[in-house]
Amino acid sequence: MPLSRRTILAASGTGLALVAAGGVWRVTRTPATASAPWELPAPTPSDPRLDAFRHAILAPNPHNRQPWIIRLDGTNGATIFCDLDRRLPHTDPFDRQITIGFGCFLELARIAAAERGLRIDQSWFPEGEPQPRLDGRPIAKLTFVPDPMVKPDPLFAAIPKRRSTKTLFEDRPVDPASLQRLSSVFGMTENDWFAVSADNLPATVAAVRKLVLEAVDIEMRTARTHRESVDLMRIGAREVDANPDGIALTGPGIEAMAATALLTRATLADPASSAFRQGQAMMAETYGSIPAILSVTTNGNSRGHQLFAGTLYARANLLATDLGLAMHPMSQSLQEYPEMARVFAQMQALLRPVFANGITGPIPTERGRVQMLARIGYAAPVPPSPRWPLETRLAQPL
Numbered sequence: 001m002p003l004s005r006r007t008i009l010a011a012s013g014t015g016l017a018l019v020a021a022g023g024v025w026r027v028t029r030t031p032a033t034a035s036a037p038w039e040l041p042a043p044t045p046s047d048p049r050l051d052a053f054r055h056a057i058l059a060p061n062p063h064n065r066q067p068w069i070i071r072l073d074g075t076n077g078a079t080i081f082c083d084l085d086r087r088l089p090h091t092d093p094f095d096r097q098i099t100i101g102f103g104c105f106l107e108l109a110r111i112a113a114a115e116r117g118l119r120i121d122q123s124w125f126p127e128g129e130p131q132p133r134l135d136g137r138p139i140a141k142l143t144f145v146p147d148p149m150v151k152p153d154p155l156f157a158a159i160p161k162r163r164s165t166k167t168l169f170e171d172r173p174v175d176p177a178s179l180q181r182l183s184s185v186f187g188m189t190e191n192d193w194f195a196v197s198a199d200n201l202p203a204t205v206a207a208v209r210k211l212v213l214e215a216v217d218i219e220m221r222t223a224r225t226h227r228e229s230v231d232l233m234r235i236g237a238r239e240v241d242a243n244p245d246g247i248a249l250t251g252p253g254i255e256a257m258a259a260t261a262l263l264t265r266a267t268l269a270d271p272a273s274s275a276f277r278q279g280q281a282m283m284a285e286t287y288g289s290i291p292a293i294l295s296v297t298t299n300g301n302s303r304g305h306q307l308f309a310g311t312l313y314a315r316a317n318l319l320a321t322d323l324g325l326a327m328h329p330m331s332q333s334l335q336e337y338p339e340m341a342r343v344f345a346q347m348q349a350l351l352r353p354v355f356a357n358g359i360t361g362p363i364p365t366e367r368g369r370v371q372m373l374a375r376i377g378y379a380a381p382v383p384p385s386p387r388w389p390l391e392t393r394l395a396q397p398l
């Protein structure tokens with residue numbers, strides 16, 4: 001959340017003096033270690049599971065909580081658990097989004113394993129689907145199997161280039177052929193469907209935009225949901241390197257503001273502060289920058305549907321990367337807490353039929369659940385978000 005020069009100038013005289021005094025070194029500060037996992041350093045680990053998981057930890061996931069715990073079993077197995085302390089109880093009361101993040105993780109692991117000629121046999125929620133919240137039972141059990149039939153996935157190379165681009169998008173339409181490619185990301189099992197839909201219809205985009213901005217406002221004005229984000233903000237490079245997760249606030253403006261004590265978790269949480277108001281204006285500006293939308297809908301809302309939604313979202317995000325498109329999830333309106341209920345219902349009603357239109361055959365649309373909503377467009381490249389190193393996510397030391 002880069003705060004503008006205007007905010008800094010609005011600071012008190014004392015604050016300005018501090019910025020000036022600290023400016024020389026502060027403005028050049030960037031996180032030093034937080035993005036190291038994106039470099040996928042050579043040599044490739046000899047254990048293909050570690051190679052798959054060093055890619056998987058780069059998956060998109062809510063508030064960058066990286067809730068995965070990876071237990072290596074024997075020589076070719078692994079069990080994935082949720083670190084229950086890394087959930088988001090206020091904005092994600094049923095752990096739906098956390099589960100979607102695990103779907104993204106599993107898809108990236110699958111793609112990386114395929115690159116080495118391995119199939120991953122996956123058993124999702126092998127000890128039952130935890131409801132209404134996740135618990136200590138495994139998310140998935142995986143077995144890595146050499147398989148000459150497995151083909152490399154064309155999306156593999158996009159894994160380290162993929163981003164959630166949380167900046168303003170260029171004010172130009174998205175190439176319709178790209179939207180069509182994204183809408184072809186689709187999954188079907190014997191009794192089920194899972195669909196991605198990408199759309200730039202002006203009426204749909206305008207209606208989505210209105211609800212998105214309402215939802216952002218509700219989340220920020222609801223003290224406990226806003227506090228959940230604020231508590232996870234890492235302010236400045238030093239905090240980001242110390243805790244490479246959550247919401248990273250970096251850049252010269254942030255370092256300067258943090259030096260004045262105008263930018264703290266307390267000011268960010270206080271609706272009367274200039275930091276809060278500045279953040280609110282910036283959120284409205286970026287979340288309002290919607291050249292086109294992408295959504296993921298599933299035919300139900302079981303834990304399996306949520307994992308499947310994650311696999312499709314990850315594929316769509318990787319494909320968008322290949323197509324030169326930026327993508328940014330906007331989840332506020334899809335969240336299940338009472339203050340959001342009206343906007344939630346309106347967004348579901350708006351987007352469910354859009355998806356259903358892309359599917360042939362009889363579809364019980366009333367069961368359809370919009371799991372992900374993102375804006376898509378063109379934007380300047382952004383740096384990777386922080387990650388904990390793989391070793392810190394393993395249940396046992398290597």
Ligand SMILES: Cc1cc2nc3c(=O)[nH]c(=O)nc-3n(C[C@H](O)[C@H](O)[C@H](O)COP(=O)(O)O)c2cc1C
Pocket residue numbers: 058059060061062063064097098100101104162163164165166246328329330331332384385
């Ligand atoms: C289920 C889900 C919901 C998300 N919702 C939002 C959101 O509402 N706003 C946002 O800025 N990013 C959202 N994200 C993106 C994450 O913040 C992002 O993946 C994380 O910070 C890691 O960054 P990266 O994707 O660039 O690696 C969401 C991601 C997932 C998987």
